[in-house]
Amino acid sequence: MVNIEELKEFGLNITEDMKDGKVVIDIYTTWCGPCRFLSPILEKLKEEGLIKLLKVDLDENRPLGEHFQVTAIPTLLFFHNGKLVDGIIEVQGQPLVRNGMMTGAAGEDILKNILAKI
Numbered sequence: 001m002v003n004i005e006e007l008k009e010f011g012l013n014i015t016e017d018m019k020d021g022k023v024v025i026d027i028y029t030t031w032c033g034p035c036r037f038l039s040p041i042l043e044k045l046k047e048e049g050l051i052k053l054l055k056v057d058l059d060e061n062r063p064l065g066e067h068f069q070v071t072a073i074p075t076l077l078f079f080h081n082g083k084l085v086d087g088i089i090e091v092q093g094q095p096l097v098r099n100g101m102m103t104g105a106a107g108e109d110i111l112k113n114i115l116a117k118i
Contacts, residue, residue, distance in 0.1 A: 002084040002100070010064040012054060018082070022118055023052045026078040027070055029059050034105035035074045041108045050115055069099065076102045080118045089117050 004023060008014050008089055011081050012025075026042055028035035039055075046053040058065045058073055068077065078085040084100035091113045102114070 001088060004079050004082045004084075007064070009062060010067065012056065012061075012064070013102060014054075018054070019071055019081070020051050020081055022050065022077040022115055023054065024054065025079070026055045027058050027065065027068075027073060027075040027077070028055060029057060029073055032073050038074050038076075038105040040113060041106075044108065045111060045115070050112070051089070066108045070103075072104055074103070078114070078118060089114050091117075 001063035002016055004018055007025075024042060024045075026038070028036075028039070040116075042051070042053050042055075045051045052072065057066055059069065064070075068075070076086050076097075078097060080091075081101065085097065086099060088095045088099075096110070097114055
């Protein structure tokens with residue numbers, strides 16, 4: 001299981017407060033349309049205090065993408081209390097998060113549903 005502290009080796013600014021609560025790492029690129037759709041939703045969830053958010057441009061951090069075997073963007077990584085979420089999270093019968101990773105954009109309601117299950 002991945003500990004959020006390990007991501008420092010990829011140059012991520014992991015702060016002390018990211019060891020507690022829910023952290024979402026948004027792996028995106030500037031040219032990705034679904035990434036641009038997802039970004040304001042994640043920012044809103046952050047402003048509401050539901051998550052701590054860390055954004056990583058895949059074009060600038062290929063080693064992180066390779067480590068998590070990112071094959072599509074956006075990809076979200078979900079951490080709870082410093083650990084990558086384990087198992088599968090389903091929303092409306094669909095497995096959306098597998099071992100802490102979700103690929104593709106989702107709306108605010110779906111993301112809130114995922115966060116409630118973490």
